[in-house]
Structure formats: C-alpha cells, structure tokens
Amino acid sequence: MSNKLNRRGFIKASTMIGGGILLSFRANDSLAATLPAEVTFNSYLSISPDNIITIFAPNPEVGQNIKTAFPMIVAEELDADWKNVKIVQAHLDTKKFNRQATAGSGAMQHSWDRLRKAGATARQMLMEAAAKRWNVAPHTVTTDNGWVWHKESGRKLNYGELATEAAALPVPTEVKFKEKKDYKLVGKPIHNVDNADIITGKPIYGLDIYREGMLLAMIERPPFGTKIKSAEIAEAKAMPGIVEVIVFKNKVAVLGKSTWQVMNARKALKVTYEPDEAVESTTDHDRIMKQLLEKSDVKPSRKDGDIEAVLKTAPKIIAREYQAPFLSHACMEPMNFFAHVKQDGVELVGPAQLPEDTRKNVAKLLGVDIEKVTLEMTRMGGGFGRRQRSDYSMEAAELSSLVKAPVKLMWTREDDMRGGQYRPAMRYRFEAGLDEKGNWIGYRMRGVGVNSGNSTRPDHFPAGAVPHFLVDSVDHKSPVTVSPWRAPSENFLGFAEQSFFDEIATAAKRDPIEYRLEYLDKAQKTPVGAVKYDIERMKGVIKLVAEKSNWGKKKGVFQGFSAYFSHGSYIAQVAEIEKSKGRIVLKKIIAAVDCGVVVNLSGAYQQVKGGILDGIGHAMYGEVTLQNGVPDQKNFDTYRLIRMNEIFDVDVHFVDSAINPTGLGEPALPPAAAAFANAFFKATGKRLYNQPFVKEEAMKGVKFGKN
8 A cells, every 4th residue: 555645744854963864744644854843743753873763652641552552553664673662752742743632532543644654654765775775776675673674685784774874865755554464563462661660650640740849739629509708718828838828719729838738728728608600419400301301392413204203103112211420530640730830931741631722721821822831741540531621730820820839739539529520410311113013113312411512422323224213412501510521421322322222122022133233234225314333343343242242142141232333433242140149240241342453452452341341330330419519429438439359351352454443442431331231131120220220229139249
C-alpha cells in the first residue's frame, strides 16, 4: 500500500546535537520540508547517531496504554529494533502536536495513519541514504530490525549510522506501508513501557509535584444549589502553618505549608449556606424523571413508520423501565493540580485528559495570552472522563493568582466523592410490539436524564430492522454537576436496551442470539430508513461469541447474551453464572471484540477486561445519592466497588481485522451489566431493572460472589 505525501505538512531538521534525523508530522496527515515554526505537529520521532530512536507520546497516559501503543506503530513501519526505542511523554504544545487528548476512545483512531507515515517515511529515507553511500540502486536495499541491508553484497548499517546522511535527503513524496501479514510488533503482546517504573514508584503523578516555595491548598465547597451565607475564617487562619484563608466564588480556600496543617485548619472553618437555586435530593430526581417520561410534544430524535398505531393494535406489548443513579468516577488519585501565576506567564503541571482545554480555560480565567500558559502533563491515577473537566486546574490557577505564589491544590477523597462531576442519573422507558407470530414490528424508547444532554443513541440497532420505530430524549437541568463517565450515556443505555432486547426474545419464544441475527439480516436486506452501524461487524462478533462460549450447550451453566456498538467498535458478550452452595456465582464473561487492527494485544486485552469489570462492579454496587444537595457517599466505605473475591474470569477474543483501529477504552463496558442480568434471569427467573443491582428486590436473599 502506498500513500501520497504533501510536502507542506512535513518537518525535517538535521541540527540536533551530534547529528541525526528528526521527523515530525501534522494533524492533516501531510508531510513537508519546512521549519518547525511553520507547522503544527502531532507526534514525532528522532533517530540519534548512537542508534536510539525516541518517540514522543503526545497523548495523556491514563492507563489506556497509549504511551506503549503509539511507539509500536512507528517502530513497526520503521522496522526498528524495539529494544532501541525510547518513549518520552510530551508536554502540551499546540505548535507541535494535535489532539493531545484522552477522550472518546479516539486517540488510536485519530493517529494510526499519521504514526505509520512517520515510521514509513523515516525507513525509506534511511534506505535511500544507504543506497547512496554504497552506490547501489535503492530497490536493492531493505531493512530488518533496525538495520539496512544490501541484498547482493550482504553489507549492513544500523539506523544510527545512517541518520545524519538521511536527514540531508529530500523527503519522499510517496511511501509504502507494510502489509498486515508482515507485522512484527503490531498485534503482539508488548508490556507497558512504564511497568517497571510503576512497580518501583518512579512515575510522577500530579500529587507528587513539588516546587520550591509552593503553598498547599484545600477548598471547602458548598452543597449543590446553595451559596455562602456566612464564613468564619479567623480561627483557621490563626492555626500553625496557615498562610492564607480566602473566600472566593462561593468557596473557601485554606493555604498553608503542610497537608496536615491545611486539613486541620479547614476543619476549623465555620461556613453556613443558604439556597441559591433548586436544592435537590435523590427523591426529587426520581420524581422528576418519572414525570419527564410522561412529557408530551417531545421532538423525536428518529422516527420511522407509525409507532403509535402499532402500539395500539399489536397483539403483544412489552413495556419496561430502567433507572440508574449518579456515579462517582472514583479515581484512585483524587483531583489535584499545580499552578504558578507569574508576571511573565503561567506554569501548570498536573493530570488532565484534555490539556489544551485546560490551558485555554485557565488563560481565559486569568485574562492572559494563551501563549504565556505552559502545561506539563503528569501520569494520571485514573480518569474515566472526570479529568476532562478543568474545574480543579482553574481553582489552582486562581488561588495562585490571588496569593501571588505557586500553589498545589489537593482534593481529599471526600472532596472527590462529594464534589460533583458525576455520571448523570438516567431513566429509560422501552416499548416493543410483537405480532401473533412473535415478529418484532414496533419499538419506542425515551431517555431522560439529569444534566445528561442526549441520553439516547437513535441510530443504534434496532434502527433499520424494525418497521415502526421512535426514539426521543428529555433532560432535566440541575445544579448537580456532571461530566463524561466512561462511555458517556451508553454506560447505562447499553445495559437497559440489551436487557430489554432479551425480554423481547423471551416474549417471542426465540433464542436471543438467533433473534438478534434475524433482525440484523432484516436491516441488511430490507432496511427501514438509514442504517448507520456496520451489520457485518456486529454479526461477526455475535457469531464469534456464540462459538467461543459454546452458547446454549453447557449443562449447569446459565448464560446471558448482549452485544453493543460504541466508539467505532463492536463487542458481544456472554456471561456465565453457576449456582454453588446457594450462591449465584458469576464465573466468567466471554467477549468477542471487533476493534479493527489490534495494535498491542496485551494492552487491548487489559482494556476489555477492565471495562467489563468496571461495568459489572458499578452496576452491582455503585451509586451517589443526595439529601438537600449534599451527597450521602463520602468515601469507599459508603461508595462500594467490586472486591477481589468477586472478580470473575474474562475470556477475550479479537476478530482478525484489517480495518484501521477503532475505539477500545470504553466499548467493553456498556454491554457487560446486561450480559450478567440476562444470565441472572436464566438462573433465577427474575429480571434486574435498576442499578445498583444489590438494591433490587430480585437480589434480596441472593448471595453473590465466590466466597
């Protein structure tokens, strides 16, 4: 495969210390010979004369293994020796990089071709340099594991020996990519490049940041929907080690010299609040969402046929409702950020999933030129969407500006759990009409949420497969702050709709997998309206999971099926439950995954397994409830997560695909809870409709787990 290269997008410089070659590439996927100031980069590689290849990883590392996977792609096309590759986390630099973000499972999709171009371009230039030195035709040289070879004479040179000469050559206008069958690194299990450092405590997280003279800060924040009525700060300000106490923007900040001193001083604050807008409780949200399900005159997100007529006349109607609470992101590393606002600029250091947004928001807050704001990214102790928000970094910057000193802002676990930015609370109503033969003829779904925006995905299956179809959504605006939570909206929608589809198949007296495949065939052969999902990819993972799980053929095993599409990827899952000594035991979840080309088999497996465990754990136990604007859950003693003795096996199978990689950090989570719930129904005859499952009537008396 070849790829045309535009010279205006490529930077080649040979002025590095000691010579060598630097290759960088733009977001527009074109390459050109120009100066660094004239282009915007996304990622780049360098080759030093001592044969070390350095790859700068521009995207934030939050555990998704991107710092390993990106260099693997470059090294693959470069035909490099992996042991000679060095990976460096880049700082935020919008002049050199593009889309330095961890969000929406989009990093790999966005960067795949550009990373390949960088490696392939360097490889071709190295071969041309060798051919020129040996005075042979370029087509007579090849590469292998970091060496350039001359086929006829057997001569060879390593990349470092050729780097400086290669830098002086014209940038090729056409490069050839490897074919998948020739991959040596891509598709193999490669250990995370930071594993050894993580085990030995070397990576710098935001909470590890230290600068001479910095102050430590903690903030007292109000209940949702309230404002400060009075704040007595004198006692806290007089305590040992406290430098300043500041009332600002409906918050009270305590700044001092040590964490312990600041924590104790904050406890001495006496702050009272009064309503500022609606002060809501969970009971209010439950009532409001039920009311919104009945709201009339809602504009459909998609409508095919005449669903109202079908639901009036269909011989069989299935109607169900599902509800989910707010969820905390529960990152192991609570929110934190360092900021130093100086006369000549602003230094920011910390964990951010969208560092460019953080930089922009801080610049706007302080009224400074964005070019005067620098941001250094640290490794993140969890994100899951929470660190897409800039609230905590803006707090740090504002405090630094007010006290004229460097500030490291720290949230305690309680701050993090009660400070908002939750997964929105949601409720869904589904209705399906079947004819007398069990044929699915009508489907209607409404999603409502608390600050969820659009809580539905109107073009998902069964769109195109069912002749009469309607999806709409309604949102309630609330003072409770929310933010994206792993697979936004779809994290609960996947459970709700996949559970409902299982009920439809049961009502039709059909096998759930056969029934799904039948209606995918209908969408393929006689579609109703637009079909915006890949039917063949969906059918592929369903058939693969049926094969790998030995669907319907295991004695003493209760199986539940689900299949879902999100972030460009298709995943089907089968959960297996067994009864052991009166317990319901989730033994295994088998997953079939189509995410295009799998770059790092090890990292891909961990992302799928992590998503499934996360999905089951939060569905089983997770919730944030509120009383008069105050969250009830404060720490992990009241915010329950899945425990080690409840962990089950996860068996992952990837479709052998040649299409470009699609998302993987999020797609495994949405269908997991439904696979479990559908298996639970097989084992008990009871359905689960609301999360957390442990509060469901169907779970009473059920002993869950291995021990």
